[in-house]
Amino acid sequence: MSKTGVFIETTDQEIKQSVFGVISAAAAGGGEVTGFLLDGRADKYKDQLAACGVTELVALEAKDIDFSKSPQATGEALAKGATDFGISALLGVSSPTGNDVLARAAMALKAPLALDCMDVDFTANTVKKSHFSGKAVATLEMTGALFVCGIRPNSFEAVESPVTIKITPHTVEVENSDAIIVTEVQAADSSRKDLTEATVIISGGRPMASSDNFKILDECARKLDAVVGASRAAVDAGYAPHSMQVGQTGKIVSPKLYIGCGLSGSVQHFAGMKTSKVIVAINTDKDAPIFTKSDYGIIGDLFEVVPALTKELEKQG
Template sequence: MEKTGVVIEIKKGRIKDANLGMIACARAANREVYALILNDTAENFREILEAHGVHAMVEITTGGADHTPWNPEQHTRAIITAMEALHIKALLALTTPMGRELLPRIAAALDAPLVMDCIDVDLEKGLARTTLYSGKTIGTIQVTGSHELFGIRPNVIAPVPVKTKAKMISMPIDTPVSGKFKTVEILPGQSSQTDITEADIIISGGRAMQSKENFDLLFQCAHTMGAAVGASRVAVDMGWVPYTMQVGQTGEKVSPRVYIACGISGSIQHFAGMKMSGMIIAINTNAEAAMVSNCDYFIEGDLFEIVPLLTQRLTQKAK
């Protein structure tokens, strides 16, 4: 049977939930699914991987003497070595900062086709569906080549529980670091913060937030429901929050189950980044705002009144 490799992302010792939808996507093609685990103990994840239909766990240890926790160039070569050794021609990873670093490097090295940010993939036919033109259209892309690579948009494909027995393949791969590309330092982000590309709930603020300090209201509210905080371009350009929080055409494209837009008017560029959300809730004083007419539920009201009340309500519930 043909094999499909999936690059598993692990954060703080846990498999990110988004991996499971990606595994379901790989399983759909009726192939053997090889979970590639980089520099971590694969056995720790056996239970969850076997509950989702993985056939093999490939524990890749990179570097040998030149081991570094993260060097995308080195890790690219290690993954390619593993793909060659195991005859893996199709590879999936998440369209996350890690996937954005690895997949295009692997595709470039193999001169292989790659479609990023896929919302659906048909591995047999080599077809991928993704948003094009800033989320204003959905395109179907045909890939041809000896390999095929796909970046999967987190949280769009639902996980499918299937029981399997996974074999364990341990692959220490000696990949010296090239003098051309070195990792100097890794500065992790705030780990308490859920990343917007993977969050189930996003609460976002726009121009109406008025200041950096006011964003604390959103952070407090987000904390009570395990949400991530997003922002419109204006809020980012004003310097109230960092660029990583921007949702939209020139920011992140997100697909949470719920998107709560606070004081965001809803420009076409902002919608480009969040229109795939499961449910959109708008809180806005202006009932004429584009966000209000294009959402599922709206509250015509002042976010400075509604958001603290929501935080309070959710805090009470938690007790």
């Protein structure tokens, strides 16, 4: 039976939420799923990983190496793990960390690499990627004995698929490279959750008119358990930080529900959120292009519609 490897990315001693969707994608492929963990907490995570289909959790170690400080050593260790455990496809989340280490792993393996993929077919060895600001979807054939693939967060739903898991400690030899050493990681704003991980997003555009006005989106977001995003026009005007920008030059997101408030529907914004499962637009202009690209449209002033929505959600508890 073929084996698919998954890089188990962790932050703050938790598995990154979107990793579970990647595991489900790997499990749906029919082969065995091998997780590669590099933070030494295999016992803590094993039950969560077994619940979604990981049959073997390989706890990678290397003498005198702190993987959290070395993306190069992490990539090389993943490559060694993939080789030693006979993996035919190595997957991970296309997050900043995932993209960094998967690229280094592919380099070490001399294997083909595709990042930000929306779909993967393990039988045909193909992946699907969005191109030209989301106007085209390319199907790429991955040749060779092993390929490396980063999956766009939330492209796959995490599905329960319980199995028995075994933990295998595995020591690899990797070079103690000092080419890049991570000395500090500063979260942009620890009070806001990661947009790319969100299942519900409510975004504001240019008509928000001030950073203070974003409070109405924050209030609604709390009721919806949503994360607040922004268009580039709102970011450029200084109403929101760049970490909140959705789009071609911002974050690529794929939530279950995307609520756009005062967004015209530019191609560059859509490039970042068009794979949202349901899109709702609130706009005063009935002819705004966003209405042609949304599942539901509300013609109205966001400063009236959003507080009314929040109030209604409050009533429902």
